[in-house]
Amino acid sequence: MTTQTPKQRKTWLWNLLFLLLGGAVLGLLWLAPPIATPYMPRDEHHAPYFDMPKKEAEKHCFECHGPEMSNPLPKNHPPPYRCLFCHRR
Numbered sequence: 001m002t003t004q005t006p007k008q009r010k011t012w013l014w015n016l017l018f019l020l021l022g023g024a025v026l027g028l029l030w031l032a033p034p035i036a037t038p039y040m041p042r043d044e045h046h047a048p049y050f051d052m053p054k055k056e057a058e059k060h061c062f063e064c065h066g067p068e069m070s071n072p073l074p075k076n077h078p079p080p081y082r083c084l085f086c087h088r089r
């Protein structure tokens with residue numbers, strides 16, 4: 001320790017700072033309450049989409065969940081591009 005130059009000591013400090021920052025960010029992400037995303041219901045409306053590739057299935061969601069349709073998305077819905085990434089089957 002006594003042989004360290006001031007510069008070396010500073011580098012070491014920066015490394016520690018980065019580690020702490022990374023840890024803090026990870027910790028915050030972990031603690032942040034996840035928004036509860038409803039699963040896609042397993043009922044007669046959605047039955048066809050369970051054994052379809054995701055990209056195929058997502059083409060049909062707006063047939064019922066589009067604006068003006070019977071079951072529009074809620075107003076506060078996040079950007080709805082890939083339904084099945086968020087709504088698990």
Ligand code: HEC
Pocket residue numbers: 038039040041043045046049057058060061062063064065071083084087
């Ligand atoms: C044939 C019409 C129809 C299609 C197509 C459809 N849905 Fe639905 N969806 C409904 C209806 C009706 C409801 C509300 C009643 C229910 O829970 O089944 C609903 C409800 C939901 C809900 C809310 C569940 C909850 O807990 O409130 C989610 C999430 C959902 N659908 C996702 C999807 C996704 C993703 C697709 C595309 C793969 C899709 N839906 C395609 C008719 C449809």
Ligand code: HEC
Pocket residue numbers: 035036037038061062065071072073074076077078079080081082083084085086087
């Ligand atoms: C980025 C993630 C994400 C994507 C992509 C996404 N959703 Fe959602 N969706 C959510 C979350 C989170 C909620 C709950 C919102 C709330 O409770 O305020 C929700 C709510 C819903 C609901 C209402 C459920 C209820 O109980 O009222 C329906 C229906 C729905 N989504 C359908 C879809 C459809 C159809 C698509 C694709 C066009 C889609 N979602 C794409 C995250 C997503």
